[in-house]
Structure formats: structure tokens, C-alpha cells
Amino acid sequence: MNGRLKSVGLALLAPAIAIVLSILVTTLVIAAVGSSPGEFWSTMFEVPKPRLRVDIVNQTAMIYIAAVAAAIGFRMGLFNIGLEGQYTIASFSAATFAGAAYLGGFANVAASLVVAMVVGAAWAGIAGVLRATRGVSEVISTIMLNAIAVTLVGYFLNNYGVKEGNSVHTKNLPSGTTLGGWSPFEDRDGDIWALAIVAVLVGVGFWALLNKTRFGFDLRASGQSESAALASGINPKRMIVISMMLSGAVAGLIWMPALFGGARNYGTSFQVGLGFLGIAVALLGRNRPIGMLFGALLFAFLSVKSNDLTFGTDVSPSIVQITQGVAVLAVVVTYEVVRRWRTRLEQRAVSRELTATTGATA
Amino acid sequence: MSAATAQRSTIVERLTKSWLYIGLIGIGVVSFVRIITDTDDLTGAGTIRAAIIATCPILAAALGGLWAERAGVVNIGLEGQMILGTWGAAFFTYHYGPWVGILGAALLGLVGGLLHAIATVTFGVDHIVSGVAINLIGAGAATYLAEAVFPEYEGGGPRQLNGLEAPAQVTIPGVSDLANTISDQHWFFVSDVASVIQALTTNISTLSLLIFALVIISALVLWRTSFGLRLRSCGENPQAAETLGVNVYLYKYVAVLISGALAGIGGGFLALVASSGFSTGQTGGRGYIGLAAMIFGNWRPGGLLAGALTFGYTDSLRLRDTQSVHSLLLLVAIGLLMFAAWRACRKQVKGALVVAAAGALVMAWFLLTDSVPREFTVMTPYVTTMFVLALGSQRLRMPAADGKSYRRGSAG
Amino acid sequence: MPSEVDAVQLRGIGKRFPGVVANHDVDVTIRPGTVHALIGENGAGKSTLMKILYGVQRPDDGTITIEGKQVVLKSPTEAIEAGVGMVFQHFMLADNLTVLENMVLGAEKLHGIGDGARTEIRRISERFGFDLDPDVLVEKLGVAARQRLEIAKVLYRGARIIILDEPTAVLVPQEVDALFENLRELKAAGNSVLFISHKLDEVLAIADDITVMRRGTTVGTADPATATKHELAELMVGSELPSPETEESTVTDTVQLSLSDVTLTDEFGRNLLTDLSLTIRRGEVLGIAGVEGNGQAELVETIMGMRIPTSGRIMLGDQDVTHWHTRQLREAGIGYIPEDRHRHGLLLDAPLWENRILGHQTRPPSSKGMWINRKGARKDTERIVADYDVRAPGIDTPSRALSGGNQQKLIVGREMSGDPVLLIASHPTRGVDVGAQAAIWDHIKRARRNGLAVLLVSADLDELIGLSDTIQVILRGRFVGTFDPSSVTPQDLGTAMTGGAA
Structure with missing residues (x-):
């Protein structure tokens, strides 16, 4: 029992240090440019207004989906840096499909989600196949695919999109296929999007897949030791392609809550950068379903709450990007330190155990 | 002994020759296409000029990648370090003029490199993870610092700082005019070469020249000095290097710091030469393209130069x-x-x-x-x-x- | 003291790692101009001692005296300055750099990195017959040439004391002879050589003095002129000298595994395995003897489905499994004890019970259909820990924290579970303590009595002779001789392994 408590304590130690460190750095940066850190923190830590609370939940959902997508790759030892491109092209495809209104009502929503997942999976699959067959690092290929996806979507949008003033977007969703949400406060405070529930499903699914299924075991084993996985009968190439596609499929869902919640089309309302936030949150939450939930909530809180800074303080909202970045870097560093420390502790424990049982010196 | 020396010189000769041939054939083909399709713009001095400007930041980033990876550290934080460089260039140029500005760009990039080195070398964090974090921090820091500092400056706003003094440009009078004349004749091959010469001798930024010089300097330092040998040994077999008394951590640190500084200079080029001033998001993924150019060039200076030129050339044509x-x-x-x-x-x-x-x-x-x-x-x-x-x-x-x-x- | 000052004196050296005492009370004295052999089993602490003498690791206790001067070596640089050079068992070379670059690295000040260095390399190369071209990439060199390069590297730095860690492990006999010739030259030039090995024949052939290590400490010295192999072996393993006893044959008539004319070709079209044929019956242990790197690893990986043979056929029972994948083969009842347990046998950061699942993902009690059976796996891990005497605080301990012997016992227990029909055991007792070794031998023997077919690959000839029913000798990917363990001697095997008359 004591050991278990200790290991939980150790697990929480790293994020705690990281958060303290990022608060410290943020404070220093603010002070360095001559603003008031006190004002900043008091604004940030005020209880958010209802409208912002709704926003925070919605953002948490999308960031969490992105984090799970990243974590699927990470647990397998793959760096899917390409979430950004995968969800961009998937969101565009789904929005186009939904806008074309081949189906009505809920069927249109469901089919669009499938389109998003398939397109995301296919786009990520390119990197997976290149890695498995040609040994191309997925880091480089997904970075390239990000840029290609963004440009490609730009091309299609410019040539086939609906022009409205200066902006272009895909056709609006047919009226029957936007999903309402749940409005916990007044109507003007907005809705928690219906598809935010996708985040919950994805999270539970990820947990079950990883810890309860054979596939999840194979995935984790491949991530821990490729050579041991091979010797245990896992086909590494197949695992690379499948997990890359799985990651891409989940990535395809990232923006879906917004599309069917409020955006109604792919255009200026499309939110970029969620992919990279997802990667950051996956690192922050150590690829664990619960850890990532807290990470997503923290990041969503920082991003949304920073809007308050424009009123009342002279600190610009982009400061939270520094906070987020430092938090990620600090957390990976402290995890590494804690891990080394822990390994030493464990080895000591084992040697104590041995001396106790055998009475020998070594 | 003399036989081996002779053999060595033939290797060098062969390499230089093959590069020369490839270059000549390349120009020949371009010239051929230009004449067939009747698009003089393909090798017009204007195009080449634009190509050089588009190449320089990519080249600086690629060189940054080369330094880090030759010492065994993958630096995908180049993008973030480059972004830091754009801000550094703007800030220091505004106060102290363009050359201090370039140093400032290098300094800010170096700070990004330092973060990467601490995380990857001292703490053994995964290189990609650290790089991603540094890109987040770099983008955030440049945006925030711009919003916090630049609005009060003359020509500044929360997202840009215009009217920065650019580093001097040089023209070699006689050569420039002569090349111009020949280039205007649109002869096969000769005019294309003349265009290149014209672009290189007419109003070329000293910073461009510096970046091209850095390619040669990097090649010499990395392959012709014992410092370079030690640095490369850390990327090939750090255990072996350690057993021979090389301080692996030190060399990795130096390499990553230089890498960051080079990326920063690339960012500085974007703010000072490629455009009229700083603006947020100016790098547009050029750090990544630099990385790509380095891979394209097989982790070699000559190769990455070819890669950067190819990417820069296509990039410049897009604008025409x-x-x-x-x-x-x-x-x-x-x-x-x-x-x-x-x-x-x-x-x-x-x-x-x-x-x-x-x-x-x-x-x-x-x-x-x-x-x-x-x-x-x-x-x-x-x-x-x-x-x-x-x-x-x-x-x-x-x-x-x-x-x-x-x-x-x-x-x- | 006369003019002859000892080259190296190590007194009371001790080194502790978290959880292990690697060295304690180590005393070694090397006379100048001699080849001094340091012998001991794997895991006896020889390598740690060498790293201490070369400044890679610092001792917790004791003193190092080099040529009469007590020194503290904080890094290899300081060891090099003190005149100590080391050739590691795993070569410390950068493949993508040239001979010259590898040579001058870290010693650029001596002769520069250009023609001065080139001349010096040629001088050393000619003096000792190393035959090295400074401008060739190291990746183009063969094993023996790499070793000569390593020795030349040490000489280039002006070392007078040269440590060679298991230098013959990767060499063929002719190359060993050539190496010994080089060593004699070095000795003649006034250098001292510390030669680490566990191959007694070689030690007796080259050494002037012998020091024996066991369990992290020096247990005695011997004079090669008078000592016998048996005496040395007893010193190495302690008084008990465990050796597996052959039991009465349990070989049946049922063929469990048969290979016919199996050939494996690499991507460059070279044969790694050539026309290998073998059969193993139920209740039979087939031993494979050979100098490391002669195709044993490839043979095992081919049988395990990690490589697919270029031609030939593999039958498991009466099924053709030539093109089966590893998982199918494991499901069909092949247990696998890999050569390198850290790389192929364990997930080091995963708890013991998850390591129980590894390789058995698709079979009960590890899984039920698509799902992992956590409860079943944990319960069965408890059983293995108890039955195989795996010393661990609990089944939630990560396997990294276990000692080598306990890790190996866990793997043996895992691979023996689920009633395998065939066990592929690759160096099953390498790097484990004597107690674990005996236990593992017992498990293999018991399984054999119960009708298990075993393919045993080992570098330990006593182990092979003690456990096997038949021994095949492999050389350069071919079987070159079949022996009956009841009549064969290690010397006979050694001859066959090195291509002598079989």
C-alpha cells in the first residue's frame, strides 16, 4: 500500500514541478517586459464567466481528442507530428461531404464522421507505409504531409469553395444536420457541443484498447522494445501501419465537434494548431488517459481564459503560449529525471530484498 | 606514399568534376527549357535574385540542421529558433542597426538551441519531443514579445515592425553591367550563366553573401579541423569518442548552440532582407524546409546547398x-x-x-x-x-x- | 626494488552499482613487458575492472599505481596520459569515418589530422604488420582489420599498457594466431598487455602471468608454465565446478523439428546459412557448437520465423512451417529463450506479469480472445516466480530491476509454460550466476524427460556436452561435423569449430 502511494506520488511529482517551473518562467517573462505579473495571475485565476466556461469545455474536448491521437503513436514509439495535416484534410473532406447533403439528419453526421476518420487514417497511412516499406522517418514525412495537406486544402477551397466577400468556405451544412448542444447557462453563453461526447468515447476507447486488448499490448510492447516485440511474434511493419492509421483516424475527429456544433462549414472558422496542442498535451499527460484529460483542461483553460487579458491588463494573451511550451519542456525533463531516480530506487529495493532473503553480499 | 596522395587528389578531382558536370548539365537543361518554352523569366536576373533571397533562410536553417545532426542531435526545433531569430533581428536592428541585429538574431536562436541542448544532452529527453516543445515556445515567445514591445516603436504594431534598416548591398560595377548586357541577349547557356553572375554581383545583400560563406566555413570546420572531427565523431559513435577522451557533452552542446544561432540568422534574414520588416508567423515553416533540404542533401554541405537552391528557386518562381x-x-x-x-x-x-x-x-x-x-x-x-x-x-x-x-x- | 617497476598495480579495488557489487578487493600486478591474462567467467567483474583501469568508471575503493606512480583516473583521457590504452570487446569505431579519422580522434595534437598523421599510421602499421590504409572507410574493414585498427589506435597514443577485452571472441583461428603474433611484437617492443579472456587454451598459449577473478574479486594467480586447464577452470568457477551430468537417453522416434537444406541469403546475395539439415526428436536435445558469428543467430532466427529461408524446408511435427511467422510458430508450441534477453526477451520497463504475457499474447492464461487476461497472467506469473525461484519483490516490479539470473529464470519459466513441443534455447545460461545456471540446466533436463525437443545453442562447451544428445558443429553457416557428447571432448569440438579436421 505504502509502495503504491509512493509511486502515485512519484508520478505526480514531475507534473507538479513542471507547473511550478512554467509559472515561474511566465512570471519572469512578464516582469522582464515591464508588465505586472500580479495583475496577470489574478486575472487568469479569476473564476471564468459562464461563456468562457462553455468554451473551456469545448476546447478541452477537441484538444483531448488530439492528445489521444498523438498518444496512440507515442505509445507505439511513433511520432505522429502530422496530426495538424491529418485533421486539416479530414475536416475539409468531412465538411465538404456533409455540405453536399447526400444524406439527411443524423445519418449525414455519422457518415461525415466516418469520412473524417477514413481521410485522416489514409493521410497518416502514407507516412506509415513509407516508414514500414521504405524506412522513411515518420517525423520528416508527417511534417512534409502537414504542409502538403494545408496547401492542398487551400487549393480545393480556392477553386471549388463558396466565395463570400473576402473569404471562402465549403458549402454550409444542411439545416437538419447541425447538432444542438447542451446549454448549462443562459442561451447567450453558448452550447457545449453535442460531439464533445466524442472526446469521452475516444478517451475510454483508448484506455480499453491499450490496457485490455491484445492489440493494445502489442502496441505498447512495440513501443517499449521493437526487438522484443519482434521476437514475441508481433509483425512490426503491420503494427506501424495500423497504429499510424489509427492515430490518423482519431485525428480526423479533432475538429468535428466544432463543425457540427457551431462552425457549419470549413472556412475561416477552422481552428488551426489543435494538432500541435494535442501533441503537447499527450506529452504533458504522459500518454495516460487521465493525465491527458487534466492536461487538455489546463491548456484549454489557459487558452480561453487568456482572452480576459485584453481587458484590464497590458499583458497580451499570447503569453500563455509560452506557459504551455515551457510546461511541456519542463514536464519531459522532470519525467526523465524522476524516471532515472526511480530506476535507482527500484534497483536498491531489489538488492535489499535479495540480501534479506539470502543473506549474501551480492 | 606518393601513390596514396595521388589517389586522394583524384578522389577530390572526381568529386569536384562531377559537381561541375552536374552543374553545367543543369544550366544547359534549364537554358534549353527556357528557349523551347520561350519564358525568359525562367532564368532572368530578377528570378535568380528572388531565388537567392528565397534560398538564404532555407540554407541557414539547413546548415543549422547539419551542425546539430552531425553531432548526433536531431533539431526539429529549427523552426522555433528561426522564429526567435526574426524577433531578435527586429529588436536589435531597431536599436543598434542591422549588424548588431543579425547578432541579436543569432543570439535569440542560440537561446533556443541552448534549451534544446539542455533537454536533449543533459537530461536525455527525446530529441523530437524537445524540438516540438521548442517550436511551441519559440512561436509563443516571439508573438508575445512582439505584442509587448513593438507597438511602442516607430513603424511597429503588435504583429509587425517595419522600416528596419537592411544590411548593406554590394554591386561589382563592371561585372554587373557586362553580365547584364549578355544576359539580355537570351543566348543559349551563356545568357543564363550571365544572369546568375548578374544576380550575384548586383545589389546582393551582404547577409546573403555571409550565409553562402557560412556553407563553405561549415564544410571546412566540420571536415578539415580536429574540432570538426570530434564533433562528427559524437554523431557517429559517441561511446567511441568518449573512450578516446572526447568530451561528448561539450561538443554536442557547442553543435546545438551553433545550430540554433544559424537558424536564428536565417530568421534574421527573413526579417531584414527578404521582407521589409518583422511580422508574426514570418517563417512559414522554413525551418522544416531547411531540415528537408539537409536530408535532401544527405547531411552534406554541398548537398544541402543544392537542396536549398532547388527549394528556393521553386519558391521564387511561385511569386512570379x-x-x-x-x-x-x-x-x-x-x-x-x-x-x-x-x-x-x-x-x-x-x-x-x-x-x-x-x-x-x-x-x-x-x-x-x-x-x-x-x-x-x-x-x-x-x-x-x-x-x-x-x-x-x-x-x-x-x-x-x-x-x-x-x-x-x-x-x- | 630493482629497476623493474611493475607496469600496473591494482590494490583493493572495489566498485558498487545500485544493487550489485561489481568489484571488491581486487588485486592485480602486471610486470612490465609481459602479457598478463585476466580470466574469469562472464559476470565475474572483469569488464568493470577494465573500465576502472581505463578511467571509464571510477572505483569506490582501492588504489591504482601505474609504473610506480599512484594515479586517480577520472576519464579515459587521463588513462591515456598515464600510458594506458584499451581495446574494447565491442569495437569503438565510427563506421562512417576513415581509418585515419578514427585513429587521430582525440589525439589530434600528436601528429595533426593530415599527412603527419598519415605517415605515423603507416609507420605503426608497417612496424607491427597491421596492414592499414589510412584513407579507407572503417565500414569497409573486416573484423580482424578492425581489431588491428583498435590496437594501432592505442599505440598511436603512445600507450605502454594495452588492455584487450576478450579480443579473440570474434576471430577465426588463423586470425587469433596473427593476433598473438602481433601481441608478441608488442611485448618485444617493451609494452605490457592485459589480456582478458575466458578461453583457457588461448590464455595458456600467450600469457606470462595469469590472474583469476570470480564473483567480483581476484581469487588467485597461476603460472601458465605449470598450471593446467582444469586447475584454472576450478579457480574460475569455485570449488564446486558445476557441470551438467548427462543422463540416460530419453530420445523418442517422433521427429519434432526437421530442417532440410535450409539456405539463407542476405541482401547482398551472400549465404548466411548454407544447406542446413537437422532433425530433433521428442525428448532430444540437439546442441549447436560454433565460434560466435558463424550462423547460430541466423539459424535460430530462421527457425523462429524472424527470417524466412531463401530455400529449403522447415517442418514442425508434420506441418510445413517454412513460411510461418513468429507468432504462428509460437502458437504452435515453440518456446524461445533468446540470446540477448535485454533486447529480445524482456520489456525492461514493464512489470514482471506483463513480461509473462510477452510472446504468449494470443494464448491462455495471458489472453481470452481479443482481450488480455490480466488476472490469469498475474496468477501464472506468481506460479513462475515460485516454481522457478525468481527473486523479486513482487510481480509488479519492472524486469529491469532484476539481476541477470533472475531475469533469465523468468524467461525460462515463461517459455516452458503452455506445454511447448520445442524449445529453442540460445545461450540460456550466459551471464547468469552459478546457482541460476544449475537451476536452468535442471529445468531443461526435466522438460527433456517429459518429451520436449530442444535446440541448444551455446558457447559453453561443457554445457553442450552435458546437456545434449547430439552435437552439431556450425562453421560459416554450414554444419561441419556431428558428435556424440558421451565420447567427444571439448578439444575435439574446438578443432571442428575452427575448421580443423573433423
Whole structure:
């Protein structure tokens, strides 16, 4: 029992240090440019207004989906840096499909989600196949695919999109296929999007897949030791392609809550950068379903709450990007330190155990 | 002894010669395409000038990548370090003029490199993870610092700072005029070479010259000095280096710091030379393209120069008329077919067929259309890199211990 | 003291790692101009001691005296300055650099990095017959040439004391002879050589003095002129000298595994395995003897489905499994004890019970259909820990924290579970303590009595002779001789292994 408590304590130690460190750095940066850190923190830590609370939940959902997508790759030892491109092209495809209104009502929503997942999976699959067959690092290929996806979507949008003033977007969703949400406060405070529930499903699914299924075991084993996985009968190439596609499929869902919640089309309302936030949150939450939930909530809180800074303080909202970045870097560093420390502790424990049982010196 | 020396010089000769031949053939083909398609813009001095400006930041980033990876540290934080560089250049130029500005760009990039070195070398954090974090921090810091500092400056706003003094430009009077005259004749080959000379001798930024010089300096330092040998040994086999008394951590630190500084200079170039001032998000992924150029160039200075020039050239054509972009298709098609023929000569039948098929496709595209959408040129560097990686991954030779975490005392 | 000052004196050296005492009370004295052999079993602490003498690791206790001067070596640089050079068992060379670059690295000040260095390399190369071209990439060199390069590297730095860690492990006999010739030259030039090995024949052939290590400490010295192999072996393993006893044959008539004309070709078209044929019956242990790197690893990986043979056929029972994948083969009842347990046998950061699942993902009690059976796996891990005497605080301990012997017992227990029909055991007792070794031998023997077919690959000839029913000798990917363990001697095997008359 004591050991278990200790290991939980150790697990929480790293994020705690990281958060303290990022608060410290943020404070220093603010002070360095001559603003008031006190004002900043008091604004940030005020209880958010209802409208912002709704926003925070919605953002948490999308960031969490992105984090799970990243974590699927990470647990397998793959760096899917390409979430950004995968969800961009998937969101565009789904929005186009939904806008074309081949189906009505809920069927249109469901089919669009499938389109998003398939397109995301296919786009990520390119990197997976290149890695498995040609040994191309997925880091480089997904970075390239990000840029290609963004440009490609730009091309299609410019040539086939609906022009409205200066902006272009895909056709609006047919009226029957936007999903309402749940409005916990007044109507003007907005809705928690219906598809935010996708985040919950994805999270539970990820947990079950990883810890309860054979596939999840194979995935984790491949991530821990490729050579041991091979010797245990896992086909590494197949695992690379499948997990890359799985990651891409989940990535395809990232923006879906917004599309069917409020955006109604792919255009200026499309939110970029969620992919990279997802990667950051996956690192922050150590690829664990619960850890990532807290990470997503923290990041969503920082991003949304920073809007308050424009009123009342002279600190610009982009400061939270520094906070987020430092938090990620600090957390990976402290995890590494804690891990080394822990390994030493464990080895000591084992040697104590041995001396106790055998009475020998070594 | 003399036999071996002779042998060595022939290797050097062979290498220089083959580069020379490839260069000459390249110019010949471009010239041929220019005349066939009647697009003088393809090698007009204006285009070359734009190409040089587009090349420089990519080249600086690629060099940054080279330094870090030769010491065994993968630095995808180049993008973030470059962004920091744009801000540093703007801030220091505003206060102290362009040369201090460039130093400032290097300094800010170096700070990004320092973060990366601390995380990857001292703490053994995964290189990619650290790089991603540094890109987040770099983008955030530059945005925040710009919003916090620049609005109060003359010509500044929360997202930009204009009216910065650029580093001096140089013109070599006689050569420049002569080259101009020849270039205007539109002769086969000769005029194309003249265009290049004209662009290099007319109003060229000293910072461009500096960055090109840095390629040569890097090559010399890395391959001709004991410092460079030690640094490269850390990327090839750090355990071996340690057993021979090389302070691996120190060399990795130095390499990553230089890497960050070079990326920062690339960012500085964007703010001071490539455009009229600083603006948020100015790098537009050039750090990544730099990385791609380095891989394209097989982790070698000459190769990455070729990569950066290729990417810079396509990038510059995008800004010019669509006609010349369309002609570029023919160029690509010819290039691919030549490459296929070369592969066929080396009996790599399957590879040759794939490349030839691609060449035929591009040729068909050229013949059947009149213009190329702007977006497709934007994609060129990325698609090219994917192709190079997919087709040539066996021929690429990255440092053997690149990207691997190294702990002191792990030798033996 | 006369003019002859000892080259090296190690007194009371001790080194502790978290959880292990690697060295304690180590005393070694090397006379100048001699070849001094340091012998001991794997895991006896020889390598740690060498790293201490070369400044890679610092001792917790004791003193190092080099040529009469007591020194503290904080890094290899300081060891080099003190005149100590080391050739590691795993070569410390950068493949992508040239001979010259590898040579001058870290010693650039001596002769520069250009023609001065080139001349010096040629001088050393000619003096000792190393035959090295400075401008060739190291990746183009063969094993023996790499070793000569390593020795030349040490000489280039002016070392007078040269440590060679298991230098013959990777060499063929002719190369060993050539190496010994080089060593004699070095000795003649006034250098001292510390030669680490566990191959007694070689030690007796080259050494002037012998020091024996066991369990992290020096247990005695011997004079090669008078000592016998048996005496040395007893010193190495302690008084008990465990050796597996052959039991009465349990070989049945049922063929469990048969290979016919199996050939494996690498990507450059070279044969790694050539026309290998073998059969193993139920209740039979087939031993494979050979100098490391002669195709044993490839043979095992081919049988395990990690490589697919270029031609030939593999039958498991009466099924053709030539093109089966590893998982299918494991499901069909092949247990696998890999050569390198850290790389192929364990997930080091995963708890013991998850390591129980590894390789058995698709079979009960590890899984039920698509799902992992956590409860079943944990319960069965408890059983293995108890039955195989795996010393661990609990089944939630990560396997990294276990000692080598306990890790290996866990793997043996895992691979023996689920009633395998065939066990592929690759160096099953390498790097484990004597107690674990005996236990593992017992488990293999018991399984054999119960009708298990075993393919045993080992570098330990006593182990092979003690456990096997038949021994095949492999050389350069071919079987070059079949022996009956009841009549064969290690010397006979050694001859066959090195290509002598079989």
C-alpha cells in the first residue's frame, strides 16, 4: 500500500514541478517586459464567466481528442507530428461531404464522421507505409504531409469553395444536420457541443484498447522494445501501419465537434494548431488517459481564459503560449529525471530484498 | 606514399568534376527549357535574385540542421529558433542597426538551441519531443514579445515592425553591367550563366553573401579541423569518442548552440532582407524546409546547398508569373527522365521505371495544360523531399548515432 | 626494488552499482613487458575492472599505481596520459569515418589530422604488420582489420599498457594466431598487455602471468608454465565446478523439428546459412557448437520465423512451417529463450506479469480472445516466480530491476509454460550466476524427460556436452561435423569449430 502511494506520488511529482517551473518562467517573462505579473495571475485565476466556461469545455474536448491521437503513436514509439495535416484534410473532406447533403439528419453526421476518420487514417497511412516499406522517418514525412495537406486544402477551397466577400468556405451544412448542444447557462453563453461526447468515447476507447486488448499490448510492447516485440511474434511493419492509421483516424475527429456544433462549414472558422496542442498535451499527460484529460483542461483553460487579458491588463494573451511550451519542456525533463531516480530506487529495493532473503553480499 | 596522395587528389578531382558536370548539365537543361518554352523569366536576373533571397533562410536553417545532426542531435526545433531569430533581428536592428541585429538574431536562436541542448544532452529527453516543445515556445515567445514591445516603436504594431534598416548591398560595377548586357541577349547557356553572375554581383545583400560563406566555413570546420572531427565523431559513435577522451557533452552542446544561432540568422534574414520588416508567423515553416533540404542533401554541405537552391528557386518562381511555373514542369520532366536513364544505366531497373513513369506523367501534365495552380509550386519542396526519402532512403547516410540519447559513462 | 617497476598495480579495488557489487578487493600486478591474462567467467567483474583501469568508471575503493606512480583516473583521457590504452570487446569505431579519422580522434595534437598523421599510421602499421590504409572507410574493414585498427589506435597514443577485452571472441583461428603474433611484437617492443579472456587454451598459449577473478574479486594467480586447464577452470568457477551430468537417453522416434537444406541469403546475395539439415526428436536435445558469428543467430532466427529461408524446408511435427511467422510458430508450441534477453526477451520497463504475457499474447492464461487476461497472467506469473525461484519483490516490479539470473529464470519459466513441443534455447545460461545456471540446466533436463525437443545453442562447451544428445558443429553457416557428447571432448569440438579436421 505504502509502495503504491509512493509511486502515485512519484508520478505526480514531475507534473507538479513542471507547473511550478512554467509559472515561474511566465512570471519572469512578464516582469522582464515591464508588465505586472500580479495583475496577470489574478486575472487568469479569476473564476471564468459562464461563456468562457462553455468554451473551456469545448476546447478541452477537441484538444483531448488530439492528445489521444498523438498518444496512440507515442505509445507505439511513433511520432505522429502530422496530426495538424491529418485533421486539416479530414475536416475539409468531412465538411465538404456533409455540405453536399447526400444524406439527411443524423445519418449525414455519422457518415461525415466516418469520412473524417477514413481521410485522416489514409493521410497518416502514407507516412506509415513509407516508414514500414521504405524506412522513411515518420517525423520528416508527417511534417512534409502537414504542409502538403494545408496547401492542398487551400487549393480545393480556392477553386471549388463558396466565395463570400473576402473569404471562402465549403458549402454550409444542411439545416437538419447541425447538432444542438447542451446549454448549462443562459442561451447567450453558448452550447457545449453535442460531439464533445466524442472526446469521452475516444478517451475510454483508448484506455480499453491499450490496457485490455491484445492489440493494445502489442502496441505498447512495440513501443517499449521493437526487438522484443519482434521476437514475441508481433509483425512490426503491420503494427506501424495500423497504429499510424489509427492515430490518423482519431485525428480526423479533432475538429468535428466544432463543425457540427457551431462552425457549419470549413472556412475561416477552422481552428488551426489543435494538432500541435494535442501533441503537447499527450506529452504533458504522459500518454495516460487521465493525465491527458487534466492536461487538455489546463491548456484549454489557459487558452480561453487568456482572452480576459485584453481587458484590464497590458499583458497580451499570447503569453500563455509560452506557459504551455515551457510546461511541456519542463514536464519531459522532470519525467526523465524522476524516471532515472526511480530506476535507482527500484534497483536498491531489489538488492535489499535479495540480501534479506539470502543473506549474501551480492 | 606518393601513390596514396595521388589517389586522394583524384578522389577530390572526381568529386569536384562531377559537381561541375552536374552543374553545367543543369544550366544547359534549364537554358534549353527556357528557349523551347520561350519564358525568359525562367532564368532572368530578377528570378535568380528572388531565388537567392528565397534560398538564404532555407540554407541557414539547413546548415543549422547539419551542425546539430552531425553531432548526433536531431533539431526539429529549427523552426522555433528561426522564429526567435526574426524577433531578435527586429529588436536589435531597431536599436543598434542591422549588424548588431543579425547578432541579436543569432543570439535569440542560440537561446533556443541552448534549451534544446539542455533537454536533449543533459537530461536525455527525446530529441523530437524537445524540438516540438521548442517550436511551441519559440512561436509563443516571439508573438508575445512582439505584442509587448513593438507597438511602442516607430513603424511597429503588435504583429509587425517595419522600416528596419537592411544590411548593406554590394554591386561589382563592371561585372554587373557586362553580365547584364549578355544576359539580355537570351543566348543559349551563356545568357543564363550571365544572369546568375548578374544576380550575384548586383545589389546582393551582404547577409546573403555571409550565409553562402557560412556553407563553405561549415564544410571546412566540420571536415578539415580536429574540432570538426570530434564533433562528427559524437554523431557517429559517441561511446567511441568518449573512450578516446572526447568530451561528448561539450561538443554536442557547442553543435546545438551553433545550430540554433544559424537558424536564428536565417530568421534574421527573413526579417531584414527578404521582407521589409518583422511580422508574426514570418517563417512559414522554413525551418522544416531547411531540415528537408539537409536530408535532401544527405547531411552534406554541398548537398544541402543544392537542396536549398532547388527549394528556393521553386519558391521564387511561385511569386512570379504562372507561365514560368508551367515551363518548370518540362524542366522537372526532363530532370526525372534523365535521372531514370542514369538509374537504368546502373541496372536499377525497378527504380528507373518508377522515376521514368513519374517523368512521363509530369511531361503529360506539361503538354496537356497551360498553367499550374500556385498551390502546387508551394508544395514542391515537400513533395520532392517525400520522393527523395521514399526512393533514396537506402542511399541516404545519416550520422550513425543521430537522434539517439547518449549517457556519459555508457562506453564499453 | 630493482629497476623493474611493475607496469600496473591494482590494490583493493572495489566498485558498487545500485544493487550489485561489481568489484571488491581486487588485486592485480602486471610486470612490465609481459602479457598478463585476466580470466574469469562472464559476470565475474572483469569488464568493470577494465573500465576502472581505463578511467571509464571510477572505483569506490582501492588504489591504482601505474609504473610506480599512484594515479586517480577520472576519464579515459587521463588513462591515456598515464600510458594506458584499451581495446574494447565491442569495437569503438565510427563506421562512417576513415581509418585515419578514427585513429587521430582525440589525439589530434600528436601528429595533426593530415599527412603527419598519415605517415605515423603507416609507420605503426608497417612496424607491427597491421596492414592499414589510412584513407579507407572503417565500414569497409573486416573484423580482424578492425581489431588491428583498435590496437594501432592505442599505440598511436603512445600507450605502454594495452588492455584487450576478450579480443579473440570474434576471430577465426588463423586470425587469433596473427593476433598473438602481433601481441608478441608488442611485448618485444617493451609494452605490457592485459589480456582478458575466458578461453583457457588461448590464455595458456600467450600469457606470462595469469590472474583469476570470480564473483567480483581476484581469487588467485597461476603460472601458465605449470598450471593446467582444469586447475584454472576450478579457480574460475569455485570449488564446486558445476557441470551438467548427462543422463540416460530419453530420445523418442517422433521427429519434432526437421530442417532440410535450409539456405539463407542476405541482401547482398551472400549465404548466411548454407544447406542446413537437422532433425530433433521428442525428448532430444540437439546442441549447436560454433565460434560466435558463424550462423547460430541466423539459424535460430530462421527457425523462429524472424527470417524466412531463401530455400529449403522447415517442418514442425508434420506441418510445413517454412513460411510461418513468429507468432504462428509460437502458437504452435515453440518456446524461445533468446540470446540477448535485454533486447529480445524482456520489456525492461514493464512489470514482471506483463513480461509473462510477452510472446504468449494470443494464448491462455495471458489472453481470452481479443482481450488480455490480466488476472490469469498475474496468477501464472506468481506460479513462475515460485516454481522457478525468481527473486523479486513482487510481480509488479519492472524486469529491469532484476539481476541477470533472475531475469533469465523468468524467461525460462515463461517459455516452458503452455506445454511447448520445442524449445529453442540460445545461450540460456550466459551471464547468469552459478546457482541460476544449475537451476536452468535442471529445468531443461526435466522438460527433456517429459518429451520436449530442444535446440541448444551455446558457447559453453561443457554445457553442450552435458546437456545434449547430439552435437552439431556450425562453421560459416554450414554444419561441419556431428558428435556424440558421451565420447567427444571439448578439444575435439574446438578443432571442428575452427575448421580443423573433423
